Amino acid sequence: MNRIFSGIQPSGNLHLGNYLGAMKNWVDLQNDYECIFCMVDMHAITVWQEPAALRAQTRELAAGMIAAGIDPEKNVLFVQSQVAAHAELAWVFNCVARMGWLNRMTQFKEKAGKNRENVSAGLFAYPCLMAADILVYKATHVPVGEDQKQHLEFTRDVAQKFNIDFGREVFPLPEPLIFGAATRVMSLRDGEKKMSKSDPSDYSRINMSDDADAIALKIRKAKTDPNPLPETAEGLEGRPEAANLLGIYAALTGKSLADAVAEAAGMAFADFKAKLADAAVAMLGPINAEMARLRQDPAYVDGILKRGGEKAAALAKPVLDEVYETVGFLRP
Ligand code: TYM
Numbered sequence: 001m002n003r004i005f006s007g008i009q010p011s012g013n014l015h016l017g018n019y020l021g022a023m024k025n026w027v028d029l030q031n032d033y034e035c036i037f038c039m040v041d042m043h044a045i046t047v048w049q050e051p052a053a054l055r056a057q058t059r060e061l062a063a064g065m066i067a068a069g070i071d072p073e074k075n076v077l078f079v080q081s082q083v084a085a086h087a088e089l090a091w092v093f094n095c096v097a098r099m100g101w102l103n104r105m106t107q108f109k110e111k112a113g114k115n116r117e118n119v120s121a122g123l124f125a126y127p128c129l130m131a132a133d134i135l136v137y138k139a140t141h142v143p144v145g146e147d148q149k150q151h152l153e154f155t156r157d158v159a160q161k162f163n164i165d166f167g168r169e170v171f172p173l174p175e176p177l178i179f180g181a182a183t184r185v186m187s188l189r190d191g192e193k194k195m196s197k198s199d200p201s202d203y204s205r206i207n208m209s210d211d212a213d214a215i216a217l218k219i220r221k222a223k224t225d226p227n228p229l230p231e232t233a234e235g236l237e238g239r240p241e242a243a244n245l246l247g248i249y250a251a252l253t254g255k256s257l258a259d260a261v262a263e264a265a266g267m268a269f270a271d272f273k274a275k276l277a278d279a280a281v282a283m284l285g286p287i288n289a290e291m292a293r294l295r296q297d298p299a300y301v302d303g304i305l306k307r308g309g310e311k312a313a314a315l316a317k318p319v320l321d322e323v324y325e326t327v328g329f330l331r332p
Pocket residue numbers: 005006007008009010017018019020021022040043129130133134142143144145146147148151182183184185186194195196
């Protein structure tokens with residue numbers, strides 16, 4: 001049986017990279033799979049979060065997911081900290097994973113930078129919690145953007161070592177699902193940096209909460225190079241900004257990159273940007289309006305998340321029981 005799990009941090013602005021790289025694919029998957037989607041607030045606090053802002057961002061993220069088309073009745077949509085089994089399995093995985101594996105994680109190296117001695121221990125152990133998120137449901141497939149691929153490999157390593165150490169096939173080895181033209185949406189200010197919630201410049205990203213004027217303005221101001229758009233996809237080589245804008249256009253319109261390039265061949269950036277802005281507004285406008293509506297009804301959103309948490313906890317319980325039994329914990 002196939003089961004999908006994926007997670008997203010409520011650590012700031014939900015942006016076009018999250019939408020095209022992850023959420024849009026989740027919306028498509030819900031028709032074919034049993035899906036569990038989690039707002040990972042416990043991952044968010046691996047770096048400092050203002051408590052009131054974290055709570056507000058968690059609701060805002062849930063509203064964004066519902067507005068984007070994730071059906072909370074058909075899927076399990078919930079908040080990580082409301083299901084204790086994630087933290088409980090993460091502890092077991094802290095004892096399965098090796099320091100050397102964690103030391104190799106590029107996301108930790110990027111986030112810690114020169115500040116290694118002074119970041120939280122949670123930031124270092126982060127991949128163990130992520131492995132627990134996935135494996136506490138015995139999920140088989142995990143849709144993510146490119147940047148999470150290494151964490152998925154880590155999850156497979158943890159599952160495999162657990163199974164071998166205890167001589168039981170407790171966990172499946174989950175597969176990453178990475179698809180679409182926008183597996184890595186880049187910053188609008190620098191085609192070689194990923195679009196991210198933590199970029200200090202708001203012009204680097206299109207937020208799901210941006211209105212039509214803000215979207216058009218950010219696209220107009222996006223960095224480009226002096227040449228017209230290329231005739232073929234090979235012509236994008238060495239032109240990261242052109243490649244990024246065309247990739248975004250392809251993902252927004254559901255076209256292949258080759259078709260998007262053919263459509264824009266030889267255009268001046270200014271003209272192409274107008275087309276891109278129209279496509280972005282057409283896609284995000286209705287989502288934005290629904291988010292605004294849901295923002296007025298926090299009790300409705302909280303109710304959905306509470307029910308989602310109850311469903312998730314019921315799915316996780318037998319798996320955690322099996323793990324505790326396997327590890328040799330004395331059961332009540
Ligand atoms: P997070 O919150 O940084 O991002 C959520 C999802 O959005 C994708 N994404 C992007 N895709 C394309 N281009 C971008 N610029 C871009 N930025 C973000 C991410 O790949 C991700 O799919 N560790 C995870 C959260 C997590 C998780 C999990 C994911 C925790 N537990 C279990 C899957 C399964 C994270 O920080 O994603």
